[in-house]
Amino acid sequence: MRAHHARAAQALDVRVEPGGEFWGWAGRTLGAPARTATGQPAWLRLVSALEDKASGKLWDGALDAQHAFGDLDRHRPALLAVHDAVDDGTAYRAELSVRVDQPVLSDDPVLQRDLQLPDSWWADLTGALEKVAAVDTGRVAVxxxxxxxxxxxxxxxxxxxxxxWTTAHADVHWANLCAPLRIxxxxxxxxxxxxxxxxxxxxxxLLQEDVAARVRDAFPVLGSPAGLAAEATVCAQLLQTVSRGDNLTLADPLRDWSEELRRR
Incomplete structure (x- = not known):
């Protein structure tokens, strides 16, 4: 991965900055800060897959999102370039994006601490997701x-x-959000x-009651008949992860939520 990351940097004419290496799940992705030939801060992410699996929704997600949304009024890091390579049965895709300098709001998707975010941040989030929802696509998240x-x-x-049914980002959690808003x-x-x-x-x-209440305030679809299918789907997805030994801190709150859904 490091060798192919370096080759992609050369192919895209960017200089990787030392000390910022970030590995994704199971070593499938490798990202690092970089600078373009003109000095623009960027992020170079390399993803790998078996050659015969290098297609479809996840493989093309960032590229499809760039075509569909652009930078989403600067709330999405724009994709600047893509470089593909194949070596010994493994495909590699390098994605060069505008660098986001703000840290994510949580290192864990599950929020472990209270967050005090201004009303303007919530307005930006709801507005951005409304624009996403309005985009027509053949891609399927659920x-x-x-x-x-x-x-x-x-x-x-x-x-x-x-x-x-609307278009969704489909992975809006606290490790994918920044302030000011970047998704x-x-x-x-x-x-x-x-x-x-x-x-x-x-x-x-769910572990932070005040933040969970703020989410409900921001998105009145939650708790409504229109939102029941989405809520039941997400609750099922996460309870399924709990059954596999993940997200165990959410087990009890998710069960409470499922009881509420059953009553509704």
């Missing part, structure tokens, strides 16, 4: 087949009918039940 299977198993109700990690975006991003952020806020 499949009805998954909902039909997982919601009865993990929430204990039949999958609610989603009255509306990171656009791999998995696509169609989902209305309110999916709001429900996702709410789920990852």
């Amino acid at each position: 499949r009805q087949q998954y909902m039909d299977r997982a919601i009865p198993e993990f929430v204990g109700i039949p999958a609610p009918v989603a009255p509306c 990171l990690d656009w791999e998995g975006w696509g169609r989902a039940p209305e309110g999916f991003d709001a429900a996702t952020l709410y789920a990852y806020s």
